[in-house]
Amino acid sequence: MFERSVVVGDEPIPYYYGFGCADDLVNALAAELKNADAGLLIADRAVAPFAEDILGRLAESMTMHVYFLDAEERNKTLGAVQSVIDFAVDRRLTRDSFFLAMGGGLTGNIAGLAASLIYRGVRFAHLPTTSVAAFDSVLSLKQAVNLPRGKNLCGCYARPTAIACDLGWLTTAPRSGLVNGLAEMVKNVLIATPEHETLLLRSLSQLGEEAAPDALLSLMHIGIDAKEPLLRADPKERREALIFEYGHTAGHSIEFVSQGVICHGEAVAWGMLVAAEVSRSLGYLDEAEVAHHREIVAHLGLPDPRSRLGGLDFARLRQVLAADNKRGYVQCAPDEVPMVLLKGVAEPVLAVSGHPLVAVPLDTVMTALSTVAAL
Incomplete structure (x- = not known):
């Protein structure tokens, strides 16, 4: 098992993380969460075998409960x-x-928001089992859920006590699902670390x-x-x-309107292509970029865009875009939406506010x- 400190703010x-390291992860979590009187494991029903294994190991030293949910948008x-x-209260x-x-x-978002609200906050930790969670979402303090008008409109900031991941969990997903979930790493290369492009590909x-295994470790580091x-x-x-919202304005609307049929990683990938087209139309990017x-x-091996995007309700997409949760950071008219755009690799377009x-x-x-x- 390896350990890395990820500094977010001042802490x-x-x-x-590692491979086949469940025992070590449980020991590390037990040390991080010492003096707790009980624990609740909130798990995606699709990873029940992994969850039951972790639950059994933790239950040897503390009182544990488990809550399974269907992780659908x-x-x-x-x-x-x-x-x-x-x-939990019951x-x-x-x-x-x-x-x-x-x-x-x-x-992670449902559990993180629940942990931040119950009794005004209890400790929580992430055990990511997907690539998009392990390499991206668990690194953020943002916890949010959807409202009828759009995606991630209700939430808060909450800091996890720890993150623990057996990278072997990620390899049980179909290759297509694993690769599509790595759209966030493509995003990172485009917006922040172009020097990692060769390693990424x-x-x-x-x-x-x-x-x-080596590839997953490299992707985690990216x-x-x-x-x-x-x-x-x-x-x-x-x-x-x-800047990490690159591709997410259109991507979130695609994911939301498809009701999760188009998963987050795939939706963000389409969203990055939409952002590039917007940048070209506004004169920020040229044809080569x-x-x-x-x-x-x-390289993500996405399906045909005509079959994936062509059947979406474009009127509904427009409504969801109009309620994008980045409104308020910059001035927007009612018929505008705030977007992260690039004028070159790792060169965002900045507003007057910075x-x-x-x-x-x-x-x-x-x-x-x-x-x-139509591509």
Whole structure:
């Protein structure tokens, strides 16, 4: 097992990881969560075998309970958060108890928000089992769920006590799901660490082969190396770290309107192509830079965009875009949406306020969406 401290703001978060290291992870978690009177494991039902293994090991030394949820986009709601809290209260968990979130980013958000609300906050830790969670979402303090008008509109900031991941959990997903979940690493290369592009593409090509363990370790380092410097300076992602929203404006609307049929990683990949088209239309990127976006995203092996995006309700996409949760960082007219745009690799377009956001007419975004859907 390896350990790395990820500094977010002024405080480090210990990240324990390795392959086949469940015993070591449990020991590390037990040390981090010492003096707790009980624990609640909130787990995606799809990873029940892993969850039951961790639960059994922890139950040898402390009182443990488990709550399984169906990690589907339609279930990412305040109602799901309340169900977790009710379950915990019914089992007499206290302020000295802790929550563990085991699954992907959706599970982590529901559990993290529940942990921050019950008794005004209890300790919690992440056990990510997907690539997008292990390499990206668990590194953020943001915990949020959806509302009927859009994605991640209700949430808070909460710091996990620890993160623990057996990278072997990630290899049980189909290769297509694993690679699509790595769109966030493509994003990191485009916005922050272009020097990692060769390593990224080599690692993507090695997934599913004997070299997969080394590839996953490399991808983890790409994720942490890109995010940590900005999260150290901007832990709530309200200033320079907003750059990690690249691809997420259109991506979140695609994911939300598809009701999760298009997963987060795939949606962000399409969102980056939409952002590149918007940048080209506004004169920030040239044809070669847009082509570079398409080439690097192609390594994710996405399905045909006509079949994935062409059937979406574009009127609904426009409504969700209009409620994007970045509104307020920069001035936007009612018919505009704030977007992270690039004028070159690792060169965001900055607003007068210094935020890496641009107010873009909704018509321009919708035209870009149509262009990507027709590729």
